[in-house]
Amino acid sequence: MTKSRYPAFPYIVFMAIFIVIPLIMVAYFAFTTNTGEFTIQNIIRVGDYVPVIIKSLFLAFVATVICLGLGYPFAYIMSRKTSNIRRTMFMLIMLPMWMNFLLRTYSWMTILENNGLLNRFLGIFGIGPFEMINTQGAVVLGMVYDYLPFMIVPLYTVMMKMDHSLVQAAQDLGADPFQVFTHVILPQTMQGIKTGITMVFVPSVSTFVISRMLGGGSELMVGDLIEMQFGSNNYNPNLGSAISLVLMIIVLICMSVMNQFDSDNIDKEGRIAI
Amino acid sequence: MENSTIISLKDIVVEFDGESVLRHINLDIRNHEFVTLLGPSGCGKTTTLRIIGGFVNPKSGDVFFDGKRINDLPPYKREVNTVFQKYALFPNLNVYENIAFGLRLKKVPDEEIRERVFEMLDLVNMRGYERRDVNLLSGGQQQRVAIARALINKPQVLLLDEPLGALDLKLRKEMQIELKKIQRETKITFIYVTHDQEEALTMSDTVIVMRDGEIQQIGTPIDIYNEPINAFVADFIGESNIIDGIMKKDYLVNFAGRDFDCVDFGFAENENVDVVIRPEDIKISEPEKGQIHGKVESIIFKGVHYEIVVIDTNGFNWKIHSTLYEEPGREVGLSVIPDDIHIMHKMAEEEK
Missing domain, CATH: 2.40.50.140 (Nucleic acid-binding proteins)
Known part of the structure; x- marks a missing residue:
């Protein structure tokens, strides 16, 4: 036991410097004025932005649900293919990730613009033009496009490790395809679902690039709000920190609610009926 | 009734990637019997079992259960249950819920489930283990849970795919006797796959010796041992x-x-x-x-x-x-x- 403590030491230092201390600094800024006195004014002011926060949570939630809906079947199908096809599919998933994030989002701008590719294509058939850019739909689309791989990869990983003899065992005991899914596949992939949801939801809720580029000025999200406190001429790191802190707490609550829901399920399955 | 045929395989052919695994298997299995499919690895004994379980579809030929053709019936609708080679217990469920799995799917009331699970726990000598985590059980105990889980559905036929393969010699001998006892008590038809000739001779009413996808000989253990039909059977049995x-x-x-x-x-x-x-x-x-x-x-x-x-x-x-x-x-x-x-x-x- 004592031996294994020393190799961990550099990592503990690393985590302290780059994770714990910055968190304390965020909290410090959130509860102080620009002259360094204690205040809760910043937190109270966050209240003004509740609609923005709710909208951010909602859009991120929708994007996460869509990613799960698209990613789950895809990951399952991929995990059942032969290793060559698997490798190719995995490549195709990862390929866009090697392209710059801004570039990917820009390309959606040119596709969705009022006189963009999609509208011009539809125009050939006399349909449209549609108002696609600067809508919530465009923002969600951008989130799904950018973060879908983060859903697929953890799902694919757990599905590759899944024991398929359990599927046969369940069928043998009388489980129809739906029951096989709910009783065997779902519990075995729950960890991947949780990871995937976290990996998509957290960056989605705080994104500001996607909402800026595809949502225009009209669809302001909480990420934009924070960015504005630091980046523009009304520099206010205290309010920015306060919003960040509140957002972090909300995300933590969301995640723990999700974990709660999951362990509830397992408990029900595993409970002894006596 | 005692000797009526429960499962019939008629001219079953199975090929995997163009390679024939079963060549024209014809087989009648009588009710309440302990039947063993015996042969070296690759002889097609497990494939025969999986045909009956519904996990493999034959290229040609018919499978009859109780006189009805069941070729197109998916595994979950067949009145057979399987004890898998590696047990395949559900790792997220405890012993009790593993055994109860089949009844839960059928929405059997809780009190009845409880009664039948404990009946099964008694049958396989695992009373007191119901709350245990299956991942922490020994091989022999996991085996018993797997048997209980398969038997609780009261199948007409139980398929066992080399269930004792992973156990040590002493435990294997004990389980052989116990399996035979369970079979006699429950009167369920057991179809047992093994490559261990001694196991086959000890437990079976009927032994089916297979080789290269073909049946070599069907008979009682005594017949097979004393009157092997060819040199292969003679050499394989003893x-x-x-x-x-x-x-x-x-x-x-x-x-x-x-x-x-x-x-x-x-x-x-x-x-x-x-x-x-x-x-x-x-x-x-x-x-x-x-x-x-x-x-x-x-x-x-x-x-x-x-x-x-x-x-x-x-x-x-x-x-x-x-x-x-x-x-x-x-x-x-x-x-x-x-x-x-x-x-x-x-x-x-x-x-x-």
Whole structure:
């Protein structure tokens, strides 16, 4: 036991410097004025932005649900293919990730613009033009496009490790395809679902690039709000920190609610009926 | 009723990637029997089991259950349950819920589930383990849970795919006896797959010996052991001396350089045959008293008996089981009575 403590030491230092201390600094800024006195004014002011926060949570939630809906079947199908096809599919998933994030989002701008590719294509058939850019739909689309791989990869990983003899065992005991899914596949992939949801939801809720580029000025999200406190001429790191802190707490609550829901399920399955 | 056929396989052919795994299997399995599919690995015994379970679809041929054709019935609608080779217990459920799984799917009321789970726990001697995490059980205990989980659905037929393969010898022997007891108590038809001939002989009412996707012989353990139909079966079931011989005429065979009286007949005159003699049927005597002369090559102590190898004057190695010690290098005589000489047709393609 004592031996294994020393190799961990550099990592503990690393985590302290780059994770714990910055968190304390965020909290410090959130509860102080620009002259360094204690205040809760910043937190109270966050209240003004509740609609923005709710909208951010909602859009991120929708994007996460869509990613799960698209990613789950895809990951399952991929995990059942032969290793060559698997490798190719995995490549195709990862390929866009090697392209710059801004570039990917820009390309959606040119596709969705009022006189963009999609509208011009539809125009050939006399349909449209549609108002696609600067809508919530465009923002969600951008989130799904950018973060879908983060859903697929953890799902694919757990599905590759899944024991398929359990599927046969369940069928043998009388489980129809739906029951096989709910009783065997779902519990075995729950960890991947949780990871995937976290990996998509957290960056989605705080994104500001996607909402800026595809949502225009009209669809302001909480990420934009924070960015504005630091980046523009009304520099206010205290309010920015306060919003960040509140957002972090909300995300933590969301995640723990999700974990709660999951362990509830397992408990029900595993409970002894006596 | 007692002997009615429960499962019939008619002319079953299975191919995997163009390679034939089962070649025209015809098989009737009677109700309430303990049937063993026995053969070396790759002989198609597990595939036969999976055909019955519904996990493999035959290329051609029909599967009948209780007189009804069930080819197109998916596994979850078949009235058979399986004990899988690696148990395949659900890791997220405890012992109780694993056993209850089948009943939960059928929405059986909780009180009935409880009653039947405990009945099963008693049957497999696992009372008191119901709250345990299945991942922390020993191999033998996981095995019992797997059996209980399969039996709680009261299937008409239980399929067992080498269920004792992963257990140590002592535990395996115990489980053999226990499985046989469970089968007798529940009167469920057991179809058991193994490559262990001793296991097959110990437990079965009927043994089906398979090789290369074909059935070699079907019979009681005693029939199979005493009257193997060909040299392969003789060699696979217990140990054998297999020597080339020529059937001179009915009741007279020539091998090891001389003629022997035997009890077999109906062969063509001067037909080339396999002569099979069990190691325990050969008696060692003084050189002048034996039918065959040879020299003791080696002797190994096996517990109950010695395994002695004697090389005869023609260079054939005879394997003999004897409770008496023989000094290596000693000249001996070997003799065998006509009843213990088994004559078999040569197999078509030879690769024994």
